[in-house]
Every structure is written in structure tokens, then in C-alpha cells.
Amino acid sequence: MEEPVDPIRTTHRLLLRTFWKLQRAIRNRLEEFGITPPQFSVLVRVGEEGVPLTRLADKMYSDISTVNGIVNRLEKQGLVKRERCTSDRRVVYIKLTPEGLALRQRVMPVHLQHIEERYAVLSAEELATLQELLKKLAGNL
Template sequence: MAVVGIDDQLCFALYSASRAMTAAYRPILAELNLTYPQYLVMLVLWEEEQVTVRRLGDRLHLDSGTLSPLLKRLEAGGLISRQRSREDERVVEVTLTPEGRRLSGRAECIPEQLFSATGMTARDAEGLRDAVRRLTDALSASEGRKDS
């Protein structure tokens, strides 16, 4: 059996698309003084206002070792605050600051800017997003079965 070439590999297509998407976000997010991973954290907080570090990690599929430095930089920038829960000191809660809330208004146009750069129809983009989610779910489930 012949090895499938790199251009025919699904993993490489996804990797390339991810890098291209992140690169497309870079100049837009630079205006907000955010990196792409920081933007993802802010998206969750703009949705939920306050979350635990654990929930944030679950939503973004990030471990605490990756998340902690992101949160530290966002806190230093005045966009979030972190506090230990009063009910359980092991739990750290992340909350938007007023400045973090105000930033959401400046970020509202970002999805539209990126969508227009793709040249895709809304239907195509939704179909691709849903297919990638199904792939992620299937791979996560498969990984979970291996750990058992």
C-alpha cells in the first residue's frame, strides 16, 4: 500500500486551514491588543460573564498549564479578574472587568470581517463548521475509548 501524499491528508488540510484562520485573525486582533487564544477566552467570557477556570478549559479544550498564562496576561491588561470561590477555595472564578465588557463592543465586527475574507456562503461555512465539530466529537470519543 502506498503512503498517501501530504496534499491528500485530511490532517494536513485541517492544520493548514487552522494556521490560515489564525493568521487572518492576527491583524484584526492586534487592534484590540489580543492574541487569538486570548480572543477565544474573551469570547467565552462575553457569553457567560463569569466562569470557573475549569469550565473555561473545558469550553476551549485547553489544560490549566496553557490557560493560566493566558489568564495572567488578560488580567494584567485589565480585561479580567480572577478570584478564588468563597464556597470552594480550590475553584478559581474568572470574571470580566468593565474594560473587558467594553472591549466586546469593539470586537463585534470581527466575525463578519473574517467571514467575508473566506469567500464562502453562510451555508457553506455552517456545513464546514458542523462537519469539523462532528470530526472533533468522533475523535474525542475515540480517544476516550482508548483511555478506558
């Protein structure tokens, strides 16, 4: 006898599978530029004016030690730099170097086009519905 389909588990599996397939596609595209998705996430979230490391970790929904490791690798590549806040020496700002800014400017249009291509199978109405459903689900977490 066949087990009945559990809509919650099926939805959960589909959501996870979609997430991981998107992540893999993004990772493969970013490899062409020599960076990983978490590194790209830092480059996107760090403006030219810089952002405190603690705020960056919050923006990335991650802990400081994980983000610090990502920043260390980007710093070794010459893409970001650290600067202490002049008014509070405990605060460390992460800033893009000119090389980091140039890389972000090269990657961003390619990344956005790649994302648009992935979602092109959905109509505007389907996208709006998906957004509302994901917001509702995220609000419950």
C-alpha cells in the same frame, strides 16, 4: 514515475493549511486591538457572571496551566479579574472587568465580519456540507 495522490494526506494538508491561514488572519486582525487569539477566546468565553478557571480550560480545549498564563496576562492588562467562590474557596472564578467587557464589545463585530468575509466564498449549501463533514471528522477524534 509520479507518486499517486493520497486523498487522506492531501485532505489533511489542506485542512491544516486552511486552519493556519485562518489563524494568521484572525491573529493579524486581533493585533489591532492589542490581544492574541487565545486572549480573545478567554474574553468571549468569560461571561459577566464569570466562569471557574477549570471550566474555562475545558471550554478552550486546553490545560489549566496554559489558560492560567493567558488569564495572568489579561489580568495585568486589567481586562479580567479573579474571584474566589464564597462557598468553595478552592474554586477561582474568572470575570471580565468593565474594560474587558468594553474590549469584547468592540472586537466582536469586527471579528464576526472578518470571519463572514472569509467564508463568503462558500454557498449556503457548501457551508452546510462542510459543517456536516467537519462534525463527522470531529466525532472520530
